[in-house]
Amino acid sequence: MIEVRELTKRYGAVRAVDGLSFEVKPGYVAGFLGPNGAGKSTTMRAVLGLDAPTSGEALVNGRRYAGIKRPMFEVGALLDANAVHGGRSAVNHLRCLARSNGIGLKRVVEVLEQVGLAGAAKRRVSALSLGMKQRLGVAAALLGDPGVLLFDEPVNGLDPEGIRWIRGLMRGLAAEGRTVLVSSHLMSEMALTADRIIVVGRGRLILESSMRDLADRFKRDVLVRTPDVAGLRSVLENAGASVSVDDGALVVRSLEAADIADLAARHGIAVHELTPRSATLEDAYLELTEDSVEFRTAEVAR
Amino acid sequence: MIDVTASEWLKVRTVRSTWYLLLSVVGVLALGTLISYLMTAEWDRSTPDVQAAFASADPSVVVMPFAQFAFGVLGALVATSEYGNGMIRTVLVAAPRRLVLLVAKVVVVGVGALALGTAVSFAAYAIGKVVTGDRPAPISGDPFSEALPALFANGLAALVIALVGLGFGVLLRSTAGALVTLCVLMFVVPVVAVLLPAPWNNRVVSVTPLYLGPQFSGQLTGQLTPAQALAVMIAYLVVALGAGALVLVRRDA
Numbered sequence: 001m002i003e004v005r006e007l008t009k010r011y012g013a014v015r016a017v018d019g020l021s022f023e024v025k026p027g028y029v030a031g032f033l034g035p036n037g038a039g040k041s042t043t044m045r046a047v048l049g050l051d052a053p054t055s056g057e058a059l060v061n062g063r064r065y066a067g068i069k070r071p072m073f074e075v076g077a078l079l080d081a082n083a084v085h086g087g088r089s090a091v092n093h094l095r096c097l098a099r100s101n102g103i104g105l106k107r108v109v110e111v112l113e114q115v116g117l118a119g120a121a122k123r124r125v126s127a128l129s130l131g132m133k134q135r136l137g138v139a140a141a142l143l144g145d146p147g148v149l150l151f152d153e154p155v156n157g158l159d160p161e162g163i164r165w166i167r168g169l170m171r172g173l174a175a176e177g178r179t180v181l182v183s184s185h186l187m188s189e190m191a192l193t194a195d196r197i198i199v200v201g202r203g204r205l206i207l208e209s210s211m212r213d214l215a216d217r218f219k220r221d222v223l224v225r226t227p228d229v230a231g232l233r234s235v236l237e238n239a240g241a242s243v244s245v246d247d248g249a250l251v252v253r254s255l256e257a258a259d260i261a262d263l264a265a266r267h268g269i270a271v272h273e274l275t276p277r278s279a280t281l282e283d284a285y286l287e288l289t290e291d292s293v294e295f296r297t298a299e300v301a302r
Numbered sequence: 303m304i305d306v307t308a309s310e311w312l313k314v315r316t317v318r319s320t321w322y323l324l325l326s327v328v329g330v331l332a333l334g335t336l337i338s339y340l341m342t343a344e345w346d347r348s349t350p351d352v353q354a355a356f357a358s359a360d361p362s363v364v365v366m367p368f369a370q371f372a373f374g375v376l377g378a379l380v381a382t383s384e385y386g387n388g389m390i391r392t393v394l395v396a397a398p399r400r401l402v403l404l405v406a407k408v409v410v411v412g413v414g415a416l417a418l419g420t421a422v423s424f425a426a427y428a429i430g431k432v433v434t435g436d437r438p439a440p441i442s443g444d445p446f447s448e449a450l451p452a453l454f455a456n457g458l459a460a461l462v463i464a465l466v467g468l469g470f471g472v473l474l475r476s477t478a479g480a481l482v483t484l485c486v487l488m489f490v491v492p493v494v495a496v497l498l499p500a501p502w503n504n505r506v507v508s509v510t511p512l513y514l515g516p517q518f519s520g521q522l523t524g525q526l527t528p529a530q531a532l533a534v535m536i537a538y539l540v541v542a543l544g545a546g547a548l549v550l551v552r553r554d555a
């Protein structure tokens with residue numbers, strides 16, 4: 001269980017996180033989405049007690065992280081795969097972390113095997129590829145078999161096999177009843193992994209929703225313009241469509257454009273426009289975060 | 303606490319810099335041996351009146367300042383080697399109680415520097431005795447029973463300097479910053495202080511780290527009493543580690 005309450009974190013003049021509140025409960029993968037600089041990493045650092053909130057609080061299992069004695073048994077985190085001392089071997093790196101929580105070599109060897117790094121255990125961390133460091137970070141997070149897991153952009157640098165592996169891993173961890181929060185820029189990635197999403201922009205919460213609700217909300221619909229709004233509406237509703245009115249036009253769901261045209265013709269109702277619309281989740285996400293993208297690329301004139 | 307200390311102990315042992323530093327201390331011990339040998343050879347060739355003016359061929363004079371600085375570097379690296387790369391965040395996620403983490407580092411660095419510093423001090427003395435053999439004073443150092451307090455004081459000074467290095471490391475978070483500060487304190491201040499008008503020249507020199515061990519053991523007299531020297535050592539520890547602790551607890555990692 002992760003609770004973020006009215007969290008605000010300022011770095012000088014920058015409000016990295018601004019009154020953010022959300023909860024992540026056990027049993028599902030929560031995707032944490034937002035454009036660059038939205039405050040995802042900052043939020044995670046606050047949850048892990050690395051950065052002190054300017055105001056508000058971030059709790060894990062109901063308490064502040066900074067006071068937990070052996071946190072590896074409760075929380076596992078992968079923040080930055082490069083935040084490691086390059087001089088140690090992979091196995092020694094994990095041994096050092098494990099030892100601080102009283103975890104022995106046997107478990108270290110287990111997690112190395114679990115993440116597929118058993119063959120590289122003796123290699124110096126600085127000699128590992130980014131994807132391998134990412135796996136090493138995951139291994140560290142799993143050491144204490146914790147019930148709460150935070151991953152900051154874990155697919156960064158992973159090959160397709162690795163991406164599929166981490167997706168399966170996260171879904172598996174959530175299915176075992178753990179709390180899983182994973183950040184990403186990619187809605188398409190989250191569509192495959194997350195059950196719920198938390199979208200942030202400029203440090204503020206934009207949306208917290210289940211993946212299914214979001215998909216429903218941005219499902220394809222058909223825009224219909226007609227002089228007889230009320231008439232066509234009742235016809236379509238009788239045919240089982242859900243209809244809403246938007247700017248004088250009908251927005252029709254769960255009926256195809258062809259069916260709508262046929263129905264209208266059968267009832268002698270004129271149709272002036274019939275536009276099928278669809279939004280992918282990626283579109284939905286861009287739409288949601290449009291106003292909060294800080295670091296936009298300039299449009300290149302063609 | 304015990305687990306975090308064990309982890310810190312494992313951490314120092316699993317980085318190369320520790321072993322390079324210890325190797326450099328061994329190298330300086332070898333160099334000290336050579337100097338001691340050359341001095342003794344020179345002594346053998348000199349006339350009695352020249353012989354009487356010789357300094358002791360005890361390699362400690364060369365070895366101890368370097369070894370103590372090396373332990374200072376070690377102390378600084380125990381902190382700064384985790385800041386440059388962000389490892390500190392990984393460490394603090396595993397061991398989030400920051401004062402516990404600092405105490406663990408203090409225990410590992412302190413015990414290591416005290417034990418190894420004392421060992422190096424004894425080794426240097428023994429080497430001097432072996433090289434000079436049964437030659438009389440002053441080329442041969444003090445007899446063992448008289449030298450003993452100074453030998454232990456050298457170990458104690460190594461501990462103080464190592465922990466001051468650690469404190470600087472936690473405070474400054476940068477290897478270069480910590481080492482330059484330590485270097486200035488140990489080697490530059492005593493040289494510059496000589497230019498000060500008396501009695502400030504001697505007063506300032508007497509409170510720099512390298513001069514505290516000999517004053518504590520009573521080997522060097524005239525400025526601080528042993529009790530005062532000990533008090534200055536403690537003051538160094540309180541200031542360096544206290545400031546480090548404050549920054550570690552207050553600042554974002």
Ligand SMILES: Nc1ncnc2c1ncn2[C@@H]1O[C@H](COP(=O)(O)OP(=O)(O)OP(=O)(O)O)[C@@H](O)[C@H]1O
Nearest residue numbers: 011014015016034035036037038039040041042043
């Ligand atoms: N230590 C810091 N000092 C100053 N500003 C910071 C610091 N950490 C983050 N920021 C600022 O806070 C804002 C949020 O950064 P954060 O890293 O949390 O974003 P993010 O959502 O993780 O972005 P990305 O997707 O690029 O990783 C940014 O404007 C960033 O420049």
Ligand SMILES: [Mg+2]
Nearest residue numbers: 040041042152
């Ligand atoms: Mg980030």
